[in-house]
Amino acid sequence: MTTTAFDILSEDLGRRGIDVPHVLARLKQQHIETPSWGYANSGTRFKAFAWPGAARTTREKLDDAATVHRFTGIAPSVAIHIPWDKPEDGDYAAMGQYARDKGVTIGAVNPNVFQDDAYKLGSFGNPVSGPREAALDHMLECCDIMRRTGSDALSLWFADGTNYAGQDSLRARKRRFEEGLGVVYENLPEGARMLIEYKFFEPAFYSTDIPDWGTAYAWALKLGEQAQVLVDLGHHAQGVNIEQIVAFLLDEGRLGGFHFNNRKYADDDLIVGSTNPYELFLIYNELTEAAEGDIEPARDCARRVAYMIDQCHNIEGKIGAMILSVVNCQEAYAKSLLVPRQDLAQARAAGDVLGAHELLNGAFKTDVRPLLARAREELGVPVDPYRDYVASGHDAALAAARGVAGGSGGGFQ
Amino acid sequence: MTTTAFDILSEDLGRRGIDVPHVLARLKQQHIETPSWGYANSGTRFKAFAWPGAARTTREKLDDAATVHRFTGIAPSVAIHIPWDKPEDGDYAAMGQYARDKGVTIGAVNPNVFQDDAYKLGSFGNPVSGPREAALDHMLECCDIMRRTGSDALSLWFADGTNYAGQDSLRARKRRFEEGLGVVYENLPEGARMLIEYKFFEPAFYSTDIPDWGTAYAWALKLGEQAQVLVDLGHHAQGVNIEQIVAFLLDEGRLGGFHFNNRKYADDDLIVGSTNPYELFLIYNELTEAAEGDIEPARDCARRVAYMIDQCHNIEGKIGAMILSVVNCQEAYAKSLLVPRQDLAQARAAGDVLGAHELLNGAFKTDVRPLLARAREELGVPVDPYRDYVASGHDAALAAARGVAGGSGGGFQ
């Protein structure tokens, strides 16, 4: 019998007190939701480059999401965007069935209250009542769609804000928002969650109406327990410690989910983990510490977090990029499972600054690919999903079948 | 009779619907608190340059604060820092009397839980209980000092945090803080407020335990109505909209006070208004809109805000810099009083983006010096406080009397 990289790694982890079978079990339970809009063409304000074979319809988006799941085994659900994914005939049951036939399910419902002309000065924050009511109608429609698709998460992102100081009353906008969200909350399907996303900039440039986690959290407190905060990794100012926000929200039981992506400066919506893999690891470390720990409500909260990708693939293929994103989340999660929690707790209690830091980093430095290969074998998916996908020729086949679609003009949060 | 700049301005403001006598009345009621530590030498981590004549003792600091009040008429109180201002004999009554004799009063009490060796890994956030208890003892002592000095504000800033990922549990630090603050809150003097300051960076570099207003606000909610948030203008990441934080906290009745200063990049602690005077105006605009409006609790909250300066004068004279700071606040406040609120409300309601922006800016563009000159005349102070101070020769007199003190090594928040 030949000694393999997995054997070596497994033995080494065992020596460090890591329960490898438990780690493998967790890795097989991981679940990352991909976004329907991530399979269509997208771009910057300067240009949307068309990718040959990019999805043109919701069916094609569901097909592509199913492909990602087939290659990774841990992406079984798809977030939808209304109205981009609205069936012409309104038959959501058929849409759900189509998804299930392909091997995936419908995940979070994402309303769009930023692309109608009426929303130029905002939706719930608009100084004029018409657009506020239109936004509310749309939200209630989305609650209904949740009931029809069986979705249990309403994922809210708003483009609202102002571009010029003085343009509107910041306090009045706040109160309008609290009113609008209150009505939506009352109409959530039973057992469903409202995930409130924040963003400190763009597309409003002077102020955004939900600029930070503090605002989203304050409103979640007012609304009730079904309201939680959604963290998009690209929606913070430079230098903000995101994993600390995650830790705070976990400790209060108010972390609802993520929009995963990465950025160097603004909301670049690049592949998650591509710009700063260490940050992604540190975020997963907080989640795993809570989920594997015994402190409530953090433990329960961590186990219910909705992990969703929200990216904008401007110059690269869509499916390959999505597979890479899922893989990057998988690697970060795997590393977080290798942190020796007991040793770490001891080092921290002793005030051993560098000792604790190094224990954490030991996990990050570990090459977890042999571990993931084993988990993938057990999941029945390719050992190297991205390489296999590229080798499969699927992109070329899609390009031949679908051609080059015009830019979809899709907006991305 | 000669037409003066004030006449011209007054007439013009009248045409725009501004009640000039009301503005003058408000300007004479303005109150800015200066910090005792701002009169001593300070510096950067590289060097503390000594200013000839800088205050060496609390008495000298109180003398200097009284000088600032004498030249401006609107700086009648002094924040103190414990233990830097601790009387050797513990006679706080004598300290208060000394201040009153000079024409000022004792304002907020600022505990120091960052300069003892024990606080290397934190105070309330420390993984070890000893430093946590020492911090608590110090806080309770400060509550007692409040009673003895008649101070009604406990102003809390913490240097707590971590420098390296993994060094400590972010959630555990949060819970330790909540515990410590809870005990202090229970021991506040009756009717006094606890002001919780946040800071997203420095002197801890990987994480700070109260990184943002959201954290301070969440804790204030848990503690009770006497707990409010303190906003230091230099404690935010680049690009953060500070006036929006002010607006949110006002609307919730949780804005407790300010530490005024300015910065270009980090927490530079420069003269308030020196780097971005427009931002200072926008902050005052929110405060004035709330204070002059009729919406509660914002109105009441705005009227109780503690306006405090917290600066670090590294290369310039202390008293002159403090006078300039007070003057800059005065100018910003004056401009905010000139905003035509009714016209602005109409433009906003009509969605007139640029019209509303220009109404606000019209106030900013106004040269309010003639207005301030009038208010100062009525207050019985020099019409141009900074110029008069420079011309007075006071700096040279202090230098002759006090000499050059060594760097005080004072820390500044």
Add this chain to the structure above:
Amino acid sequence: MTTTAFDILSEDLGRRGIDVPHVLARLKQQHIETPSWGYANSGTRFKAFAWPGAARTTREKLDDAATVHRFTGIAPSVAIHIPWDKPEDGDYAAMGQYARDKGVTIGAVNPNVFQDDAYKLGSFGNPVSGPREAALDHMLECCDIMRRTGSDALSLWFADGTNYAGQDSLRARKRRFEEGLGVVYENLPEGARMLIEYKFFEPAFYSTDIPDWGTAYAWALKLGEQAQVLVDLGHHAQGVNIEQIVAFLLDEGRLGGFHFNNRKYADDDLIVGSTNPYELFLIYNELTEAAEGDIEPARDCARRVAYMIDQCHNIEGKIGAMILSVVNCQEAYAKSLLVPRQDLAQARAAGDVLGAHELLNGAFKTDVRPLLARAREELGVPVDPYRDYVASGHDAALAAARGVAGGSGGGFQ
């Protein structure tokens, strides 16, 4: 005779040693170029809201630019963008004549090497030669258009860069750029200038090929004296001191021009001076100090700077916003002309930190509107251009005549 605000101001300035007639003369010589694309609809990646009456054709853009000049008197030229402003019949002479008939002239020529599908991975920086050659052909065509329109400035902005680390060789891209720029430089019309714009982020997110002034300057040095640097106010990281870059480039004779706009976080392309009017003043202060001084090459360089607006009006009217932008530049320039240069030099030489700062700020605090009113009277334009424009009903007339155009999809630098 009634004493006016101008009389009061003029007398006060005289006392401070300011030569008011000289200031008025300078103000009447000021020249701000507006961009043809700023009159069309534009937007963010999320949505381009259509403004009723926005220009649909180059003729309409020239009409609108002429309107801005008619209301301000200091915006006599228009930057054009190729191919957006390419005449169908190639008759640039007719285009120039049309402009002159309307009262304006053609200014800088702006090539576009970012909107063809071929440029997905870059133009001059592209790893493949085809797009590089296409970009070169387009540049040479633009040099030809300069000859035909009499334009003396080629204004270069590139969207080139990479989104993912490793995607391309950073050094190879640099060398490709140096090669491409070299060929263009050799083909510049005689006496014309090449203005090289830099931008540290967007639409490429991991690296941009001309990220900073240092890169643009290094290349200008290699190319020759006709190559200069173009500073866009929105193209820097947070905290960068833009006026210092201006000072450096002036001192080396390499400051070619500006793209004026403003931003709070990224490249927001808001109205210049709307977010940070003090910064705009400080930039003008450097320009005026050089232009009114006697040190070469700074003096000559400052006098030849091309002042151009480059904005993106997403939620506001185009012409009104452009008038405000011109007015904001005018105010900043006027204030810079009021700085008492001799007193300032003395304060600086004496190391009087706050004295020097206050002399500069005295100019900023001055309300220059009476001065501008006088200059406008002498120019024969409205005393309050924005208010007059709004009152003129021109926007409504254009909306009636032109209707609502679809989003032009225009890209903005």
Add this chain to the structure above:
Amino acid sequence: MTTTAFDILSEDLGRRGIDVPHVLARLKQQHIETPSWGYANSGTRFKAFAWPGAARTTREKLDDAATVHRFTGIAPSVAIHIPWDKPEDGDYAAMGQYARDKGVTIGAVNPNVFQDDAYKLGSFGNPVSGPREAALDHMLECCDIMRRTGSDALSLWFADGTNYAGQDSLRARKRRFEEGLGVVYENLPEGARMLIEYKFFEPAFYSTDIPDWGTAYAWALKLGEQAQVLVDLGHHAQGVNIEQIVAFLLDEGRLGGFHFNNRKYADDDLIVGSTNPYELFLIYNELTEAAEGDIEPARDCARRVAYMIDQCHNIEGKIGAMILSVVNCQEAYAKSLLVPRQDLAQARAAGDVLGAHELLNGAFKTDVRPLLARAREELGVPVDPYRDYVASGHDAALAAARGVAGGSGGGFQ
């Protein structure tokens, strides 16, 4: 024979075309210089916590540097700081001999022109000539010290700048700097290099006189070929792509050296690689690509780069932190040696965005510890330097021998 992690890794790398013996040879040639001041106590402006056993004298600093070299095998030289390391008797020969006896040599000489009272308004940029001349005298003394210690690098960092707009002429400061640097350059020892460090902020807050690489580079061009740019990883605005600056300077033959450290927001001077290990890898990737390539002058330039650590250990032990820093550089360098350059070149040429990105990341993901263990065995040093150092009890021995020194007040660049 047992299969080891090294065997597995070595075989895998071989399959990917990596020449493992070459990699090991390179790793054994790596050279990181540690700073004498990094072994003394340091702190923030708020507090300098004393570490028991921290070095109190230059001899102790040299002892500690020798310890770091003994544990790592790749830190054979020590940067010195004048006057902190000035021998009382001026016997530099004895200092050099002491170092050699301990097993290390004297590296770069770092002048200090920021801690004398005279430098309050700057050194070379000072508006007054006295401090400028004092700075020049000190620089010439340092050139002399270089001759006496055999040092071949003068490492220049300046605290110069201004805190308030208007305080001094930005152009005048620039010209004064050019004059001062010119004199120093003329007095460099033959064959020695002048390394010009830049920093965009702190301790001057409004402007720093060498804010960015562009300024340092422009001056290096003017001075001559012995002048190069020094990159400190903490001296950039947020979002700046440091590896691209490295690439540019390499391509021009003007990259002189590094000050390694890490930061989350400002110039935190944390352990290099501790906050963003991926960034450190990307920087090493540029260096290795140049050094192992065949393009001049990049290749030669890369091979002469001075790798120096400049950190400030505020709450952790000095020697352990320095060992970790050296190890982190070693890991980043090792990973950069594993990048499959030929495959990468092909992917780039083909425009395969994600393929190229993944080839680079494959190297980053690799756990290089088995490789470093082998290199360390061959160097005759511990396989796990940090763990061995902690286990050695050396810190406790030093604490016992040296006691707790007061804060050294050392400044750090």
